[in-house]
Amino acid sequence: MAGVIAHEWAERFGGAENVLDRFMALYPDAPVVALWNDAPERFDPSRVSETWLGRTPLRRHKALSVPLQLPTWRLLGRSDADWVLSIGHMFAHHARFRGPARDAPTFSYVHTPARWIWSRELDMRGRGLAVRAASPALQRIDRTRAQAVGSIVGNSVAVRDRIRRHWGVDAGVIHPPVEVRAFSTEPPVDAGDAAAMQRLPSEYMFGASRFVPYKRLDLVIRAGRTTGLPVVLAGSGPERENLKRLAEELGVRLTVVDTPSHALLVQLYRRSIAYLFPAVEDFGIMPVEAMATGTPVIGRTIGGVTETVLDGVSGALIDDFEGDELRTAIDRVSTLDRSAVAARAWEFDVEVFDRRIREWLPAGS
Numbered sequence: 001m002a003g004v005i006a007h008e009w010a011e012r013f014g015g016a017e018n019v020l021d022r023f024m025a026l027y028p029d030a031p032v033v034a035l036w037n038d039a040p041e042r043f044d045p046s047r048v049s050e051t052w053l054g055r056t057p058l059r060r061h062k063a064l065s066v067p068l069q070l071p072t073w074r075l076l077g078r079s080d081a082d083w084v085l086s087i088g089h090m091f092a093h094h095a096r097f098r099g100p101a102r103d104a105p106t107f108s109y110v111h112t113p114a115r116w117i118w119s120r121e122l123d124m125r126g127r128g129l130a131v132r133a134a135s136p137a138l139q140r141i142d143r144t145r146a147q148a149v150g151s152i153v154g155n156s157v158a159v160r161d162r163i164r165r166h167w168g169v170d171a172g173v174i175h176p177p178v179e180v181r182a183f184s185t186e187p188p189v190d191a192g193d194a195a196a197m198q199r200l201p202s203e204y205m206f207g208a209s210r211f212v213p214y215k216r217l218d219l220v221i222r223a224g225r226t227t228g229l230p231v232v233l234a235g236s237g238p239e240r241e242n243l244k245r246l247a248e249e250l251g252v253r254l255t256v257v258d259t260p261s262h263a264l265l266v267q268l269y270r271r272s273i274a275y276l277f278p279a280v281e282d283f284g285i286m287p288v289e290a291m292a293t294g295t296p297v298i299g300r301t302i303g304g305v306t307e308t309v310l311d312g313v314s315g316a317l318i319d320d321f322e323g324d325e326l327r328t329a330i331d332r333v334s335t336l337d338r339s340a341v342a343a344r345a346w347e348f349d350v351e352v353f354d355r356r357i358r359e360w361l362p363a364g365s
Helices: 015-026 066-074 099-103 129-147 157-167 180-184 191-198 217-227 240-250 262-271 285-292 324-333 338-348 350-360
Strands: 003-007 032-034 048-050 083-088 106-110 151-154 205-208 231-235 254-258 274-277 297-300 315-318
Touching: 003 015, 015 083, 015 350, 129 157, 151 157, 180 262, 180 285, 180 338, 191 262, 205 217, 205 262, 217 231, 217 240, 217 274, 217 324, 231 262, 240 254, 262 285, 274 285, 274 324, 285 297, 285 338, 297 324, 315 324, 338 350
Parallel strands: 003 032, 003 083, 032 048, 083 106, 106 151, 205 231, 205 274, 231 254, 274 297, 297 315
Antiparallel strands: none
C-alpha cells in the first residue's frame, strides 16, 4: 500500500524534523507535502513538494500565513494514496486530498494541538486581541477536523491529555525517536573539540538548547549560584549575551560552547555532574540524549521530562531550581548508577519508535 505524508513545514533542526526523518525512512515510497520546505539539504526536494504558500511572500511567516493555512490544507490536490498521514503542531491534521486519497484511511501524529489557540498560557502568541477574538471559531473548526481523523497519536502523555481535553478525541502515545546509539558511544573529537574540552571546568552543571527565553537557561545559571558550581551552556540563540550578563551579575563561572559538534556534545554531557532541564516541554529529546551518555538529568515535576526521567533512577524531578531542593537533587544524582541511567534512555530509541509506528500504521513497505 502506498501512502502520502502531510507535514507542516520542513526545517533543518528540531524534534518534528526527527519524526519526519523516521517516517520517510519507514515509508520510502510515500511522498511528502509540506506548506514549504526550508531544508532541501536535509529533505530531498524531489520527494518533498510545497504548497502554493511556499511560492508566496508568506513563506517562513508562520503567524502571518495562518489565515491561509486552513484552506490550503483542505485543497492539497489529487493523490492516489491508499492512506494519508499528517504530522504537525498546528493544522496539518486538516489535510485533505482530491482523488482516491480523499476517502483513504487517515492517521495523524500530533506534536500538540495549536498552543496559541488552545493553550494560550503556554504560547504568548495567543494573547493578542485579534487571536483571542478569532480563537472560538478556530477552535470549533479545529475540533471538527480532528474528530474526522481516523486515528491520532500524540508525542507524549501530556499531549494525549491535551488532545482529549481540547478535541474530545482519545489518542494513543508514541514518543519521538531519539538516536540513543549515537550518544551511547564516544565518537572521536577533532583538534578544535579537544581544545574546547581543555577549557572546561573540572566539574560543572550542564545546560544545552537554543538560547531562547522559554528554554529557561537562566535557571541553570541561577542553579550555579545556589550550588556554587560552574555552569556550562551549549547552543546558540538571541539570549546568549543576556545569559552571559546574568552569570556575571550573579558571580557564576559560566562557559559557553557555541553550537558544538556531535562529538563535543557527547563529551559535554559525559563530563558534567548533571544535565539541568528547567524548560517545560511536551517531550524533550535532550534529556534522553543526556541519559544515553549515562548523565543524570534534573528536570521539573511537570512536562514531558516526567515521562522520560525516572526520579531516583535516571535523575531527579524538582519544583525549585534555586533553593535547597536543587542542592539535595545534586547530592541525589551524584550517587546514581550511570549504567542504569543509560539503560533508561534505550526505552526511547529509534528502534522502539519504528516498531510502534509499524504497529500503528501497518501500511507501506
